[in-house]
Amino acid sequence: MAILITGIGELTTNDPELGRPRDAAVVLDGERIAWVGPAVRAPAADERFDAEGRAALPGWVDSHTHLVFAGDRTAEFADRMAGKPYQAGGIATTVAATRAAGDAELAANLRRHVDEAARQGTTCLETKTGYGLSVPDEVRSARIAATVADEVTFLGAHLVPPGADPESYVDLVRGRMLDEVAQFVRWVDVFCERGAFDEAQCERVLRAGIARGLGARVHGNQLGHGPGVQLAVRVGAASVDHCSYLDEADLAALSGSDTVATLLPACDLSTRQPLAPARRLLDAGVVIALATNANPGSSYTTSMNFCVATAVLQMGLSVEEAVWAATAGGARALRRDDVGVIRVGARADLQVLDAPSVTHLAYRPGVPLTWRVWQRGRAVLSRFVVEEGAFATDHP
Numbered sequence: 001m002a003i004l005i006t007g008i009g010e011l012t013t014n015d016p017e018l019g020r021p022r023d024a025a026v027v028l029d030g031e032r033i034a035w036v037g038p039a040v041r042a043p044a045a046d047e048r049f050d051a052e053g054r055a056a057l058p059g060w061v062d063s064h065t066h067l068v069f070a071g072d073r074t075a076e077f078a079d080r081m082a083g084k085p086y087q088a089g090g091i092a093t094t095v096a097a098t099r100a101a102g103d104a105e106l107a108a109n110l111r112r113h114v115d116e117a118a119r120q121g122t123t124c125l126e127t128k129t130g131y132g133l134s135v136p137d138e139v140r141s142a143r144i145a146a147t148v149a150d151e152v153t154f155l156g157a158h159l160v161p162p163g164a165d166p167e168s169y170v171d172l173v174r175g176r177m178l179d180e181v182a183q184f185v186r187w188v189d190v191f192c193e194r195g196a197f198d199e200a201q202c203e204r205v206l207r208a209g210i211a212r213g214l215g216a217r218v219h220g221n222q223l224g225h226g227p228g229v230q231l232a233v234r235v236g237a238a239s240v241d242h243c244s245y246l247d248e249a250d251l252a253a254l255s256g257s258d259t260v261a262t263l264l265p266a267c268d269l270s271t272r273q274p275l276a277p278a279r280r281l282l283d284a285g286v287v288i289a290l291a292t293n294a295n296p297g298s299s300y301t302t303s304m305n306f307c308v309a310t311a312v313l314q315m316g317l318s319v320e321e322a323v324w325a326a327t328a329g330g331a332r333a334l335r336r337d338d339v340g341v342i343r344v345g346a347r348a349d350l351q352v353l354d355a356p357s358v359t360h361l362a363y364r365p366g367v368p369l370t371w372r373v374w375q376r377g378r379a380v381l382s383r384f385v386v387e388e389g390a391f392a393t394d395h396p
């Protein structure tokens with residue numbers, strides 16, 4: 001069935017030839033975009049939807065989440081806000097809760113968060129294992145993730161499980177664990193940080209994943225300066241994520257590479273780390289992505305709108321740069337060209353804001369501007385409408 005979305009006041013396409021046309025229309029046909037152009041020349045379709053001058057853009061591509069988990073870390077968050085530093089070891093709390101949960105509980109929790117993200121305009125989402133840290137728990141995390149997420153990443157090297165010997169655990173991750181998980185995942189990731197895994201351990205895991213045909217990703221330079229960025233570039237990782245602490249050599253390595261710097265502003269704020277140097281990265285010619293890092297420990301939000309607003313208000317990006325990073329940038333970090341863009345043949349993932357331009361994402365921070373969302377051509381958000389006068393009172 002073809003749907004004509006017309007009356008688009010401002011259309012962000014991320015396609016260099018199409019640009020950002022005004023008074024535009026888009027036709028979604030099944031799971032693909034079938035036509036893009038001026039509203040006055042739009043072809044007929046089975047259904048017609050009038051955006052009445054609102055802004056439309058690609059659905060968000062959230063290229064970094066950790067949503068296969070159980071349990072809650074509210075108390076840890078409260079302690080942090082009272083001044084206690086974030087530490088990698090907090091992951092163990094979620095590992096214990098995740099191991100204790102049944103498959104149905106894990107799947108329902110994942111689905112609930114993915115639905116929450118979709119209602120806020122996220123139409124393509126990556127998620128990771130990493131709260132199982134045993135062969136059976138990592139395998140079931142990957143299996144459950146693969147039923148819901150667009151992209152699944154194996155993060156056995158998230159933390160050395162309490163009581164395990166680090167070197168033996170690395171051997172398990174790059175050996176039997178990888179063998180059993182590989183069928184469910186496209187990516188291998190490592191947490192290269194003090195308190196997690198060192199450079200040599202990370203490289204062994206990444207090289208083993210690459211040898212199995214997986215793409216590489218790295219968590220690096222999150223809690224202090226470290227070797228994560230250089231390692232990511234060296235192994236040809238699609239993305240190095242966090243990047244809060246970078247030196248000039250890191251910027252130079254990234255700018256001459258195919259590795260995207262994925263910035264996670266909600267995590268920086270929630271862990272009281274400095275916001276990643278987005279402006280310096282862009283000025284150095286590095287491709288950046290913005291993602292939520294949704295997880296119960298360091299960044300418990302699924303809101304890409306929040307990340308975009310923060311990138312503009314506090315990280316020195318223009319709205320256009322931030323929107324690109326949260327759509328096409330996320331696609332680049334996942335090495336995909338079918339999402340994060342509105343052009344003929346791309347996946348029919350599109351959101352309409354209750355605003356005339358994307359500028360409102362930063363101009364009106366915190367306001368729920370997501371108005372309509374289509375994912376693979378299917379409407380996932382039909383916004384509820386408050387009856388006119390519902391909030392009227394009889395008071396004079």
Ligand code: NIG
Pocket residue numbers: 066090091094191219222267293295296297298299
């Ligand atoms: O990206 N850095 C490692 N992993 C997550 C944190 C997960 C947690 O604290 O539970 C992150 O911030």
